[in-house]
Amino acid sequence: MILSLEPVFQQTDGSLPFDYSFALEDPLIGSPVRVVGSVYNKTGIVHLEATADYTLVAECARCSSPIRKTVTVPVSHVLITHENEEDSDEYIVVDGAQLDLDALTAEDIFLAMPSRFLCSEDCKGLCPYCGADLNTTTCACKAPGDPRFDVLRSLMNE
Ligand SMILES: [Zn+2]
Ligand SMILES: [Zn+2]
Known part of the structure; x- marks a missing residue:
């Protein structure tokens, strides 16, 4: 949406x-993005205060289960109409x-999105x-004191 x-x-x-929604084409985004908020002028300074909601679709970096x-x-910014000489990184x-x-x-x-989920x-x-999913099952390798585990570990340390 273009705001005038x-x-x-x-x-x-x-x-x-x-209060509106728009489609954002990305494999990680599984719904329209809903944006709710306002732009308001407070004693000459124009603020944008909003929140954006979307459905994240990803895979767990540890167990590969779908998320x-x-x-x-x-979405929070101060808006200005023309660029000034000063560092304007904090203004839009x-x-x-x-x-x-x-x-x-x-x-x-995308700035707020972590690099892994x-x-x-x-x-x-x-x-x-x-390769067992340790969230839903336990495997023999995990048992503490299991001699097979020690053997594997010593092999890996060599
Ligand atoms: Zn997981
Ligand atoms: Zn195992």
């Missing part, structure tokens, strides 16, 4: 609420008061010896 922000920039109490969960990403420059909210939201989503923080992963 001219009125928000001109009125010190202007605001533009939005499907809703992720919420904050809006050309002609037109903001491509889909593109900005997509950027925030886990089905849960304490995922036990797969047994490195027999």
